Amino acid sequence: MIVKITIDGQAINAREGDTIVDVAAQNGVYIPTLCYTKGKPCLGTCRTCSVNVDGRVMAACTIPVREGMEIDVNGAEITDMRKALVELLFSEGNHNCPSCEKSGRCELQATGYEVDMMVSRFPYRFTPRVVDHASKTIWLERDRCIFCQRCVEFVRDKETDQKIFSIKGRGTQASIEIDVDLANKMSANQVCEASDLCPVGCIIDKTQGFDVPIGKRKFEVKTIRERALEGTHR
Numbered sequence: 203m204i205v206k207i208t209i210d211g212q213a214i215n216a217r218e219g220d221t222i223v224d225v226a227a228q229n230g231v232y233i234p235t236l237c238y239t240k241g242k243p244c245l246g247t248c249r250t251c252s253v254n255v256d257g258r259v260m261a262a263c264t265i266p267v268r269e270g271m272e273i274d275v276n277g278a279e280i281t282d283m284r285k286a287l288v289e290l291l292f293s294e295g296n297h298n299c300p301s302c303e304k305s306g307r308c309e310l311q312a313t314g315y316e317v318d319m320m321v322s323r324f325p326y327r328f329t330p331r332v333v334d335h336a337s338k339t340i341w342l343e344r345d346r347c348i349f350c351q352r353c354v355e356f357v358r359d360k361e362t363d364q365k366i367f368s369i370k371g372r373g374t375q376a377s378i379e380i381d382v383d384l385a386n387k388m389s390a391n392q393v394c395e396a397s398d399l400c401p402v403g404c405i406i407d408k409t410q411g412f413d414v415p416i417g418k419r420k421f422e423v424k425t426i427r428e429r430a431l432e433g434t435h436r
């Protein structure tokens with residue numbers, strides 16, 4: 203069934219049940235996302251896609267469109283709220299982009315550019331986090347994890363369907379964990395996919411590094427906005 207909604211005042215016909223974030227992209231309106239992976243169940247963990255729906259702030263990846271919805275994506279207040287959420291993610295981790303393997307292919311970094319972030323308005327926490335290198339094939343650079351849960355939900359042991367990644371603890375004590383025995387059974391292709399699925403440089407493939415030259419990396423060729431609108435940022 204087709205419903206009528208508005209996004210930033212623009213009248214749009216949309217298929218009922220499609221999420222706001224997808225409908226917006228189909229109509230040329232970019233909404234930043236970090237945990238969302240098109241075609242997979244919504245996680246709703248990062249809130250980077252916050253928009254104003256009929257006067258209430260909601261995560262656009264979690265909400266299906268319905269008749270008469272009025273959605274504000276690019277108003278000054280909601281735009282600044284999304285920027286603050288991205289700044290918060292930077293201040294909670296330890297991000298040093300020039301030395302990071304994921305630089306140029308990192309969804310957090312690319313989103314930081316997109317929301318015009320220069321520096322976080324929040325104090326940096328400099329949380330001490332230990333790198334986990336016990337697996338044969340993966341470096342777990344915990345400093346960079348944004349706890350999106352993509353790896354937790356979507357990376358599974360091929361034989362048993364068991365989760366390979368998990369999150370231990372809560373709040374400032376949270377840490378991303380890896381089941382080393384299961385990780386050691388991952389094929390090279392699965393490691394590559396897991397590394398690519400991570401929106402930041404936390405899951406790093408030990409067998410290759412800095413393989414794409416500067417200037418040719420994913421978000422240097424096309425911005426994350428361009429890729430999101432054409433459905434290729436993930």
Ligand code: SF4
Nearest residue numbers: 297298299302308403
């Ligand atoms: S994970 Fe992304 S934002 Fe963090 S240091 Fe690496 S490139 Fe920068």
Ligand code: SF4
Nearest residue numbers: 347348350351353400
């Ligand atoms: S390791 Fe990467 S994919 Fe997993 S929760 Fe952290 S940021 Fe998300």
